[in-house]
Amino acid sequence: MICRHRTIRVVLLALAGWSLVSSCGDDKKNPATPTNDPPTACFLSDPSTGTTETVFSFDPSCSVDREDSTGALMVRWDWEGDTNWDTDWRAAQVTTHQYDSEGRKTVRIEVRDTGGLVAGMWDTLDVGHANVAPGACVSVAPDHGTMATVFEVDARILAD
Numbered sequence: 001m002i003c004r005h006r007t008i009r010v011v012l013l014a015l016a017g018w019s020l021v022s023s024c025g026d027d028k029k030n031p032a033t034p035t036n037d038p039p040t041a042c043f044l045s046d047p048s049t050g051t052t053e054t055v056f057s058f059d060p061s062c063s064v065d066r067e068d069s070t071g072a073l074m075v076r077w078d079w080e081g082d083t084n085w086d087t088d089w090r091a092a093q094v095t096t097h098q099y100d101s102e103g104r105k106t107v108r109i110e111v112r113d114t115g116g117l118v119a120g121m122w123d124t125l126d127v128g129h130a131n132v133a134p135g136a137c138v139s140v141a142p143d144h145g146t147m148a149t150v151f152e153v154d155a156r157i158l159a160d
């Protein structure tokens with residue numbers, strides 16, 4: 001009777017020991033690895049509306065990342081939202097763009113952290129018709145004469 005009781009204790013201790021060893025082995029196989037969270041993309045447009053003569057300024061400095069400073073982030077831009085990137089990856093600094101056509105433009109940005117994680121966002125801005133001075137055209141006929149010549153003057157405003 002006593003021998004059987006000791007045998008059970010030995011088995012229990014052996015199981016407990018195996019469990020501790022097994023647990024330590026798992027820790028060595030799966031060491032804690034640092035995590036990396038994706039950045040949060042953000043940019044501000046200045047101005048938010050304009051014309052084809054406006055040089056728009058885009059500031060991505062509101063983009064943030066838990067692990068990296070904003071200065072360590074890289075960005076790329078798509079000025080029309082056509083899914084073709086118009087810039088290579090570049091530092092997250094203010095950049096400018098001028099549109100050569102009117103309409104509502106979708107501006108997209110992607111922000112990449114030093115771990116390679118990427119986040120994106122988009123915003124729209126309106127590009128209107130540029131207010132340009134009208135052109136004028138004046139023709140005089142004949143192009144020379146005397147004091148007695150009656151000149152015919154045709155003045156027209158050219159539509160822009």
Ligand SMILES: [Ca+2]
Binds near residue numbers: 038039
């Ligand atoms: Ca990160």
Ligand SMILES: [Ca+2]
Binds near residue numbers: 081
């Ligand atoms: Ca594009």
